[in-house]
Amino acid sequence: MESLSLTPAIDLMTGRIDLTHGAGGRAMAELIDELFRRAFANEWLAQGNDQALVDIPPGRLAISTDSHVVSPLCFAGGDIGSLAVNGTINDLAMAGARPLYLAAAFILEEGLPLAELARIIESMAQAARAAEVPIVTGDTKVVERGKGDGLFITTTGIGVVPPGITISGDRACPGDRILINGPIGDHGVAILAQREHLGFTTEVCSDSAALHTLVAAMISAVPEIHCLRDPTRGGLATTLNELARQSRVGMRVFEGSVPIRPGVAAACELLGLDPYYLANEGKLVAICPAESADTLLAAMRAHPLGTESMIIGEVIADPHCFVRLKTPLGGERLLDWLAGDPLPRIC
Secondary structure (H helix, E strand, C coil), rough: CCCCCEEEEEEECCCCCCHHCCCCCHHHHHHHHHHHHHHHCCCHHHHHCHHHCCCCCCCCEEEEEEEEEECCCCEEEEEHHHHHHHHHHHHHCCCCEEEEEEEEEEEEEECCCCHHHHHHHHHHHCCCCCCCCCCEEEEEEECCCCCCEEEEEEEEEEEECCCCCCCCCCCCCCCEEEEECCCCCHHHHHHHHHCHHHCCCCCCCCCCCCCHHHHHHHHHHCCCCCEEECCCCCHHHHHHHHHHHHCCCEEEEEEEHCCCCHHHHHHHHHHCCCHCCCCCCCCEEECCEEEEHHHHHHHHHHHHHHHEEEEEEEEECCCCCCEEECCCCCCEECCCCCCCCCCCCCC
C-alpha cells in the first residue's frame, strides 16, 4: 500500500475507528478524505457531491447490489474489499453486462484498527482499478463496539447489456450443456482455513476475481449463451438448483468432469463437507446450446480465468426440476438444496 500523508487525526500506526468518525464532523471528513477519497480517486469523487453524475452508453441498464460480511476480513487470496468489488462486478457480468460504475457503503465498527481499514480500502481500490470499474460514490457509518464485526461493505454496480444479448436464469433448455470455468470450493476452504478456532491449514487460496472480461470473450464467441450464474454462497449445487427451478428443467452433472483441487477435496473429506456446496468467488456456470458447447469451451480456456474450464453436465426434461449427480460408476444421487449454509459469514 502506498504511504499516505495523514493529518494527526488519522494515525495508521495505533489509531482505531471511534464514534467521532461517524458523527459528521471534522474527524469524519478527515477519515473520508485521507483514506477513502484518496484511495478511490477519480473525476466523479473529486466533485465532492452526495451523488455521482455519470454517462451511460446505449443498451439495457443492469443494476446489482450486494452486502459483504466476511469473517475473517482478510484471507488467503483476498479480503473483504477486493471481494466486494469483484462480487458486484460478477453479478453484473452474469447478465452479459459491461460493468461501468460502483458505489460503496461502509459500516465501520468502533475499535477497528485504522491500519487494517487502510489495507482493505487500498485492496478495494486496486481491484477497481484492475477491473477498470471506478467507485464513484459512497457512504460511511460507524456503529458501537460489538455491533459490526469489524467492517461490513455494501456495493452497488451499474452496467450496460449490449443489444442482442439475452442471458437469464429462465432460458435453460433440455439438451443444453453446462460448463464451469475451473475448480470449485476454493473460496470456502480458504476462508475455513483462516478461522483460527479450527486449527486447520491448507495452501488453497480464494479464487476471488472479476469475471467480466471472461464473460465478454465468451459472448463474443457464443452470443447465444442461455444462462450465466456465479456459484457463490451455497456453491455449485445451490446455483444449479436455482437455475433448474427458474427454467423448469432438470440437470444431470457428471461427477468425474467437475474439477476439484486435491487440497479442497482433502479438506472436505477431513471435515465432512461437500465441495458442491462450498462458496466460490471467481467461478461461473454457463449454459448454452449443445452445438455451441465446444466453441464456448475453447473461448473459456483461451482466457486466463478459464484455463481449467470443463463441460460438466447437461440440461434434461424433468417436471420435478431435480439436479442429479452421476457418479463414475453409473449411479446417481440428488444434489438437493441445503437447509442453510454450511459455512456462515463467508461472502
